[in-house]
Amino acid sequence: GIQVEQSPPDLILQEGANSTLRCNFSDSVNNLQWFHQNPWGQLINLFYIPSGTKQNGRLSATTVATERYSLLYISSSQTTDSGVYFCAERDDKIIFGKGTRLHILP
Amino acid sequence: ETGVTQSPTHLIKTRGQQVTLRCSSQSGHNTVSWYQQALGQGPQFIFQYYREEENGRGNFPPRFSGLQFPNYSSELNVNALELDDSALYLCASSSPPGLAEYFGPGTRLTVL
Numbered sequence: 001g002i003q004v005e006q007s008p009p010d011l012i013l014q015e016g017a018n019s020t021l022r023c024n025f026s027d028s029v030n031n032l033q034w035f036h037q038n039p040w041g042q043l044i045n046l047f048y049i050p051s052g053t054k055q056n057g058r059l060s061a062t063t064v065a066t067e068r069y070s071l072l073y074i075s076s077s078q079t080t081d082s083g084v085y086f087c088a089e090r091d092d093k094i095i096f097g098k099g100t101r102l103h104i105l106p
Numbered sequence: 107e108t109g110v111t112q113s114p115t116h117l118i119k120t121r122g123q124q125v126t127l128r129c130s131s132q133s134g135h136n137t138v139s140w141y142q143q144a145l146g147q148g149p150q151f152i153f154q155y156y157r158e159e160e161n162g163r164g165n166f167p168p169r170f171s172g173l174q175f176p177n178y179s180s181e182l183n184v185n186a187l188e189l190d191d192s193a194l195y196l197c198a199s200s201s202p203p204g205l206a207e208y209f210g211p212g213t214r215l216t217v218l
Binding site: 031033035040041042043044045048086089092094095096097098099 | 139141143147148149150151162163164174194196198202205206207209211212214
């Protein structure tokens with residue numbers, strides 16, 4: 001099955017900084033999603049982005065399916081952005097990466 | 107629009123017992139998926155139900171079983187609990203299968 005790698009595994013930033021999270025896939029992607037898991041465990045659907053670019057406020061995502069990667073951009077980070085960010089792809093089942101743990105310092 | 111809900115929020119069981127977890131899908135969604143998330147790991151796909159039939163299964167033993175009801179709510183049953191079953195169990199709904207999934211708040215199961 002498809003392999004999903006996320007980088008970096010951990011990221012500590014000061015409030016107001018920008019960040020880029022990356023997701024690499026071992027095979028082509030068709031149903032890629034980005035999620036944010038808050039410190040209480042709730043997984044929030046950020047983007048469904050099989051290809052192209054989408055933006056939602058301070059967050060945007062780009063998927064280049066032919067090159068098997070996706071990027072999540074967070075601008076002007078806030079402490080509420082802290083948590084774990086996952087990308088996931090549906091092959092015959094949904095495969096999650098191991099996540100990027102983001103900690104925003106006040 | 108009602109989101110995905112799960113019950114109970116927390117549960118403590120002992121090894122060898124059986125447990126049933128419940129999930130109500132988001133309004134209008136006919137597909138429910140269940141995931142197990144161990145501490146510090148990404149969620150692992152257990153199985154998916156679409157219109158009351160199992161529609162895909164991950165690498166979990168048969169003691170993990172499920173049901174989906176006509177109103178598209180779902181149950182996850184785990185028999186003969188083991189210590190390694192301690193995890194956050196997440197339910198997600200979508201419509202149809204393969205499109206964006208929306209997650210519930212999870213049930214945290216502790217097996218002693």
